[in-house]
Amino acid sequence: MESAAERPRPILTAGSVLPEDADRAALVARVHDPECGGPCVAAVRGEQVVDLTAIAPTVSDLMERDDATAVVREADGGRTWRLDELLEASTGCRDVPHLLAPIDLQVIKAAGVTFAGSLLERVIEERTGGDPAQAARVRASVSRTVGGTLDGIRPGSPEAGKAKELLVSEGLWSQYLEVGIGPDPEVFTKAPVLSAVGTGADIGVLGASVWNNPEPEVVLVVDSRGRVRGATVGNDVNLRDIEGRSALLLSRAKDNNASCAIGPFVRMLDEGFGLDTVRGLDIDLRIDGTDGYVLHGRSSMSEISRDVLDLVAATHGAHHQYPDGFVLFTGTLFAPTEDRQVPGAGFTHEYGDVVRISSPRIGALVNTVVRSEEAAPWTFGIRALIRNLARRGLL
DSSP: OOOTTTSOOOOOOHHHHSOTTGGGOOEEEEEEETTTTEEEEEEEETTEEEEOTTTOSSHHHHHHOTTHHHHHHHOOOSOEEEHHHHHHHHTSOOSSOEEEOSOOSSEEEEEESOSHHHHHHHHHHHHHTTOGGGHHHHHHHHHHHHTTTTTTOOTTSHHHHHHHHHHHHTTOOOHHHHHHHSSSOEEEEEEOTTOOBOTTSEEEEOTTOSSEEOOEEEEEEEOTTSOEEEEEEEEEOEEHHHHHHOGGGHHHHHOSTTOEEEEEEEEEOBTTBOHHHHHTOEEEEEEEOTTSOEEEEEEEGGGOSSOHHHHHHHHSBTTBOOTTOEEEEOOOSOOOOSOSSSTTSOOOOOTTOEEEEEETTTEEEEEEEEEGGGSOOOOOOHHHHHHHHHHTTOO
16 A cells, blocks of 8 residues: 555645635634744634634634634734645645644534434444345335334434334334433543544555445534524544444444544634524535545435524533533534445445535535544644643743
């Protein structure tokens, strides 16, 4: 396999990653600048990226401000960088200023099984015990039995209860169906604070996995009071073989080096980009293999089974607080089933795949698949951030 230095890198430009209405969007970035030895909170304003760290030393601090959107749009900043130069550096040279994931101290949470289409694929993973060779046979059996039983069902409703009774009688009840149509959603901690990678970076798939795929999702950015302040997109990498062996292996399947990508920027909610806009976002996926393989996919937030505010309420409230805020992956409709290598085994990644997750109102997150064990080690944690900010006189 080619080393990271030898592998062709995706070419990113401002035009390829910005939302289509970037001139009207309030966009938050994070920039690693070697000159200050750490991250800078920044606003994207056209071709320029403006340092706001003196105003808000962390993105978490920025999101706590009632005037956060105005700050992103209008506040005088410090140094500036050219966006195209940051993007070029983000795919390769990391010893010059480059983009990071646009969040920092927020806890990284994820909601699972929030779309009916991917719900059935989780059931299939469970029934196969994570064996991709059994996927086609089990998929056909489950589809024949369940059919359209779950279409349009509101989780926790009387209709959902009746569907559960039917599925139990057919011997098809599953822990995934419980969180998919039951009263309580699945919400888990996806990755540690500060571990997410940004656009242009490598994204990691555990070397032991032989059946896996990207999970393109809308990611909500929520403050300590439970207010949704912005949105972006993310990749909640899914190791289908490992989770399929046992749901108790969720952490093994989900939380590995470079296995969480978020970006390119946080788009702040404002008069032209509100929660209703988020509820209607379309998410596009494109995978380009080094062998010429191409896969396209699309999902729409309009098909989600639980409202985004219901997912936020299941995460934050009297039962659980997040003093530094949190981000919330909202789940994916995308579960690729077309064969790639072995007939009947469905899709799985190959190393070197370039994964592009985009939405016209948010922009594009682009990452290259590598083994988690070979991705750049995660070394800059909370202690390093605190020390860096203190050294810069920002605390």
